[in-house]
Amino acid sequence: MSVSSHLNPEPERRLWIIHENLRRTVEWTDLKLGALTGFAALQMALIKFVSPDGPVNHPALVLLAAILPVGILALSPLIEMPIRTPLLEPRPDKLAAIESLLESSDISRHPQAELVNRLDKYLGGGVTATPYYEDIVGQIVINARLVSRKRRLLVAACSLAGVVQLALLGQLLWR
Numbered sequence: 194m195s196v197s198s199h200l201n202p203e204p205e206r207r208l209w210i211i212h213e214n215l216r217r218t219v220e221w222t223d224l225k226l227g228a229l230t231g232f233a234a235l236q237m238a239l240i241k242f243v244s245p246d247g248p249v250n251h252p253a254l255v256l257l258a259a260i261l262p263v264g265i266l267a268l269s270p271l272i273e274m275p276i277r278t279p280l281l282e283p284r285p286d287k288l289a290a291i292e293s294l295l296e297s298s299d300i301s302r303h304p305q306a307e308l309v310n311r312l313d314k315y316l317g318g319g320v321t322a323t324p325y326y327e328d329i330v331g332q333i334v335i336n337a338r339l340v341s342r343k344r345r346l347l348v349a350a351c352s353l354a355g356v357v358q359l360a361l362l363g364q365l366l367w368r
Contacts, residue, residue, distance in 0.1 A: 204319035208329040215297055215336035222343040229350050230264030233257045249364040253357045260350045267346035273339055300337035308334055
């Protein structure tokens with residue numbers, strides 16, 4: 194009996210599906226971050242040149258200026274470091290019994306070795322059979338951490354932009 198005769202024939206295809214979904218999520222998050230960063234820069238110019246005398250303009254410019262480095266950091270290659278970053282990733286707490294091994298936030302909490310074993314059970318066996326599958330799981334972990342980091346930075350940038358929009362709306366309504 195060969196080594197691979199007892200394996201589920203599907204783990205590679207299933208692992209690549211998980212990997213591709215995470216990769217697409219990274220690309221969409223990058224697109225959103227780029228659009229938000231561009232919007233912040235454009236809005237800064239509009240505030241500065243269209244209505245430079247409003248009482249909310251200076252704080253709004255400061256908050257919009259804070260979005261720019263957040264967006265640049267999120268789009269930089271520095272965010273792609275494989276090590277865990279405490280502020281940008283979920284903590285590896287005790288995991289709930291009902292978790293999705295397809296969600297980036299759940300995957301990023303696992304160390305690679307633990308995820309290999311969990312995915313082996315989740316996908317029906319075969320993941321622990323070869324180092325090749327373990328390497329695919331490693332790429333899945335890296336992409337999941339990347340998605341988690343970028344999503345947290347996107348939430349921070351969106352929060353800042355939301356505060357600015359509310360302040361500018363309040364200024365318009367106050368007039």
